[in-house]
Amino acid sequence: MKITIEKADRSELKAKPDENNLGFGSYFSDHMFVMDYADGVWQNGVIKKYGDFSIDPAAMALHYGQAIFEGLKAYRGKDNQIHLFRPKDNLARFNRSARRMCMPEVDIDLVYGGIKKLLEIDQEWVPSALGATLYIRPTMIATEAALGVRPSKRYIFFTILSPVGAYYPEGFNPVKIFVTDKYVRAVRGGVGEAKTAGNYAASIMAAIEAQEQGFTQVLWLDACDRQSIEEVGTMNIFFVIGDELITPPLQGSILPGITRESVLTLTRDWGLKVVERPITIDEVFAANEQGQLKEVFGSGTAAIISPVGSLYYKGQECRINGSKTGELSQRLFDDLQAIQYGYKEDHHGWVETI
Numbered sequence: 454m455k456i457t458i459e460k461a462d463r464s465e466l467k468a469k470p471d472e473n474n475l476g477f478g479s480y481f482s483d484h485m486f487v488m489d490y491a492d493g494v495w496q497n498g499v500i501k502k503y504g505d506f507s508i509d510p511a512a513m514a515l516h517y518g519q520a521i522f523e524g525l526k527a528y529r530g531k532d533n534q535i536h537l538f539r540p541k542d543n544l545a546r547f548n549r550s551a552r553r554m555c556m557p558e559v560d561i562d563l564v565y566g567g568i569k570k571l572l573e574i575d576q577e578w579v580p581s582a583l584g585a586t587l588y589i590r591p592t593m594i595a596t597e598a599a600l601g602v603r604p605s606k607r608y609i610f611f612t613i614l615s616p617v618g619a620y621y622p623e624g625f626n627p628v629k630i631f632v633t634d635k636y637v638r639a640v641r642g643g644v645g646e647a648k649t650a651g652n653y654a655a656s657i658m659a660a661i662e663a664q665e666q667g668f669t670q671v672l673w674l675d676a677c678d679r680q681s682i683e684e685v686g687t688m689n690i691f692f693v694i695g696d697e698l699i700t701p702p703l704q705g706s707i708l709p710g711i712t713r714e715s716v717l718t719l720t721r722d723w724g725l726k727v728v729e730r731p732i733t734i735d736e737v738f739a740a741n742e743q744g745q746l747k748e749v750f751g752s753g754t755a756a757i758i759s760p761v762g763s764l765y766y767k768g769q770e771c772r773i774n775g776s777k778t779g780e781l782s783q784r785l786f787d788d789l790q791a792i793q794y795g796y797k798e799d800h801h802g803w804v805e806t807i
């Protein structure tokens with residue numbers, strides 16, 4: 454399939470927002486990349502002016518939630534070049550989500566080509582301000598008009614671009630996290646490891662209740678034992694206890710983060726003791742009491758590395774490292790960004806320059 458290009462008129466292009474005041478996900482670039490799926494094939498690939506879709510009120514995504522997405526970023530790096538970080542890993546995960554949700558896979562090379570073309574057309578939207586990036590959101594929704602519960606026969610794939618700053622209002626400052634044992638996000642055998650819209654919908658009520666009490670985010674526990682730590686929902690989670698870096702294993706209910714995998718690779722390269730194993734919230738609090746809990750941080754595309762200053766669970770607060778950013782969080786944040794922006798050598802073939 455050849456992707457058609459229909460550029461917006463110059464007069465239709467939008468004014469760019471202030472790069473130092475972007476927030477997260479409030480602005481969208483001038484173009485989008487769209488394809489349709491019908492009769493068993495992807496077709497009508499086009500890059501066109503950003504705008505509304507028209508979909509039937511019976512479109513299946515609206516009723517039964519066949520909707521998946523990805524999040525990756527374009528960085529304006531050294532020499533003014535545009536870099537992408539592990540883009541094909543995101544697209545491979547997109548296809549895994551598609552399989553789990555009984556949706557059609559996409560051709561990774563074709564979609565990557567379309568995203569690169571979209572970025573070329575909207576290249577002026579890649580911010581230059583430090584810490585600002587162009588967030589790329591590939592998405593697929595079921596569009597067949599039908600009310601029977603079964604896989605849709607029609608889909609729209611689209612990619613939109615949004616210039617963003619830090620995901621959390623705290624920026625890189627430590628966040629306060631509420632540990633919930635009242636709500637659960639996902640369960641093994643469910644769809645927790647797929648990047649599907651319903652996982653995020655399921656998280657909203659707990660997030661609102663946490664925010665009302667002054668917390669930035671929620672830490673989820675295993676849905677069955679309500680003890681083993683899972684993830685934050687917008688990021689995976691890591692603990693430094695003694696001289697070990699610990700993160701929960703991928704057992705089906707947490708998202709296999711690309712940044713999570715990059716953190717594991719970098720820290721193993723640095724010779725740290727890194728363990729993927731189940732870890733309970735009681736163990737974390739006990740380690741803190743014994744002075745063994747050195748750092749906690751989250752990792753994600755949107756959040757990058759986000760130090761955790763405190764965890765709040767069953768009325769108890771666990772303050773970590775005096776609520777200051779830890780050494781390892783800082784090193785990971787600096788190194789990952791330096792690699793992503795092209796200021797530090799990429800020994801893993803993660804960065805694509807376009």
Ligand code: COI
Pocket residue numbers: 523524525653686687688753754755756
């Ligand atoms: C990301 O880190 O890219 C995410 O998808 C998290 C969130 C913004 C939904």
